[in-house]
């Protein structure tokens with residue numbers, strides 16, 4: 001006979017309260033239920049290229065498979081030397097990128113792990129991090145989880161989603177430690193000009209802020225957009241540049257990313273030792289995937305064909321953008337980079353009070369899965385994010401259905 005003992009309730013710790021990841025949140029959970037019931041859902045919620053037929057170059061798969069027998073053991077905590085060397089050469093090829101040595105590159109299980117690691121190494125309770133709104137929500141979540149306070153600065157839709165330098169300036173306090181810049185941006189698709197980036201760097205200089213540059217979409221650029229790595233404009237500041245294999249190289253499932261640390265470091269010994277310590281506590285990143293890095297970054301950049309005139313990604317970006325703007329009460333700034341559109345639903349026309357509800361209703365009625373704008377820490381319920389990755393026929397069908405749905409939807 002088993003004895004019943006009272007079980008202590010396991011409640012959620014306070015530090016999880018501001019942690020949101022709506023891209024895989026309640027709408028995605030409901031979509032999974034509907035799929036289990038046999039419905040076909042058009043999923044426009046996750047930027048996961050390979051699952052939409054954007055498969056990785058064969059060479060990447062080949063090198064990873066060939067390395068499997070020798071990838072059985074743990075690697076060095078920072079990651080294998082050949083991959084870190086390849087990352088160094090990638091940046092050496094970029095004009096103006098500051099000096100970078102292999103010991104200043106850490107590999108991770110995706111950029112995600114490195115964002116968590118570096119913020120944990122940086123923050124004491126009450127320290128503030130300037131994070132864009134809208135943002136890729138891991139930045140807000142990881143800041144909160146690390147005990148810090150995310151402070152959102154405005155990216156201005158009326159100015160092509162550029163960061164508002166005035167807003168950033170007004171939010172700097174003595175507790176502000178870092179400025180996060182996501183460029184090209186998820187979710188807005190904005191690519192910042194050199195002039196805009198220079199202003200951000202100048203602010204960081206004035207207030208001695210650490211720069212954290214999430215550049216995971218740096219090679220996914222449309223039309224004549226040009227990407228400038230933030231570090232190239234800030235050789236005199238400590239700058240962490242994050243990138244990896246998930247997007248440009250399309251192997252998100254391998255979980256391979258890196259952070260490159262540049263600039264002066266004598267003032268930041270404690271922080272850098274913290275990164276080293278946390279890198280060793282996680283032992284090492286997934287070793288087989290580390291073997292994919294060298295060939296990916298030094299091989300033929302096959303993403304380019306997808307972005308050139310007639311390329312699949314470019315055509316889908318164009319289609320999504322023009323179909324969205326043709327909908328009554330919907331407007332969308334043309335994405336210049338990344339894999340998303342972030343349209344605005346005019347509040348005069350649509351009067352949405354709860355954008356999560358809207359996404360749930362869209363899913364139930366039209367079997368389309370998109371993410372509500374407030375899930376990206378956007379303050380008002382008037383945006384949606386959709387990925388532009390599905391095959392053109394699916395993308396067109398999804399946008400047709402979204403247009404029909406919005407034309408009669410009221411809250």
Ligand code: PLP
Pocket residue numbers: 047109110111112113136182186214216243244245246252255256257
């Ligand atoms: N940063 C941004 C801006 C992203 O959009 C994503 C994934 O969508 C990540 C980081 C996480 O990337 P990884 O797969 O390398 O963890």
